[in-house]
Amino acid sequence: MSPRRKSSASHTPKEFAEKLVRDCRAIMMCPWYMRFFRTRLSPQKQSVQEFVTTAQGHRLSTSVGGVLTGRGADYIIIDDPVKPTDALSDSIRKAANDWYDNTLFTRLNDKRTGRIMIIMQRLHEDDLVGHLLEREGWEVLSFPAIAEQDETFIVKTAFGSRKFTRNLGEGFILTGSR
Structure with a gap:
């Protein structure tokens, strides 16, 4: 910025x-x-x-x-x-x-x-x-905690587009130990 x-x-x-x-x-x-x-x-x-x-x-x-x-x-x-x-x-x-x-x-x-x-x-x-x-x-931009299907996200940035992928079942869940 x-x-x-x-x-x-x-x-x-x-x-x-x-x-x-x-x-x-x-x-x-x-x-x-x-x-x-x-x-x-x-x-x-x-x-x-x-x-x-x-x-x-x-x-x-x-x-x-x-x-x-x-x-x-x-x-x-x-x-x-x-x-x-x-x-x-x-x-x-x-x-x-x-x-x-x-x-x-x-x-x-x-x-x-x-x-x-x-x-x-x-x-x-x-x-x-x-x-x-x-x-x-x-x-x-919606990122469910656990992927409900294979997903590809393309995010536009000042440095160009970035591609992110996740497969069914992969998630962002934190464990108790964090």
């Missing part, structure tokens, strides 16, 4: 959002990063949830439902907007969906060129993905 871009990420819980900002900041301060990229962290704005680059890009992390007022973004990442234990709560799902509609989506700097990525497991038919699929055009 360009250091001039503005990105926002929403995670559950807030502590995870803050950890990802710390991790990204640590990478940008590594000698190997500094050898390859000229952009640095700006001393003007460094907080637990946000940093700004010398190219005037920024990374902001907040929790789902958190404050984004006055913050625009070129890229927005939403990661697990609802905890699995809360997925059966109509009020919690509705709050996440309303937050997307009334707060998060309005923060996209340019609705034509901006991007929103949602990473989550489907937990309910009216979770955020279900809510959005009813009315907006989305490109969906």
